[in-house]
Amino acid sequence: MLKLNKVIIIGTIASLVVAISAFTQPEIPPAKEKPTNLKVLPKNISDEELTKVMRGFNAALGVKCGHCHAAKPNGEKGMDFASDTNPNKDVARAMLKMTNKINKKYFNEKHEGIIQNITCETCHNGKAIPKTVALK
Numbered sequence: 001m002l003k004l005n006k007v008i009i010i011g012t013i014a015s016l017v018v019a020i021s022a023f024t025q026p027e028i029p030p031a032k033e034k035p036t037n038l039k040v041l042p043k044n045i046s047d048e049e050l051t052k053v054m055r056g057f058n059a060a061l062g063v064k065c066g067h068c069h070a071a072k073p074n075g076e077k078g079m080d081f082a083s084d085t086n087p088n089k090d091v092a093r094a095m096l097k098m099t100n101k102i103n104k105k106y107f108n109e110k111h112e113g114i115i116q117n118i119t120c121e122t123c124h125n126g127k128a129i130p131k132t133v134a135l136k
Helices: 002-016 047-061 087-106 120-124
Strands: none
C-alpha cells in the first residue's frame, strides 16, 4: 500500500510539471549580488549554497537558468533573478515545497539500502518534463 502511495505521489509530481519548457542563457547570479525575493529557499542562504542549489536544478531538469528566471528588462544582458514574471519560477517553488513535504512525511527515517529522500532528479532524470509512470 505504501509503495502504491509513493507511485501515486510521483505520478502527481510528474503531471504537475508537464507545462515546463526549456529556455537558454546559462548564468548564475554574481557572488557579490545579494539574492532577493527568496520565498522558499532560506533568506540567509550563502552564495555558494544558492549556486549549488541552482546548478542542481540545471542538472536534474537538464535546463538553463532562463527556464525559471526572466531576462533583464530593456534588452540588458543577463537574468533578472528577483523577477517573478516567468511562471516556471512559481512551479519550481511549488515543487520544492511539495518535495520537502513528501520527504518529511515519508522519508524521515533512515533505512539501509532504501532511498533516503526524493529530489528533482527522482522524477525528472535530467529532463524538463518527467516521464509519467502509468499504473497497471
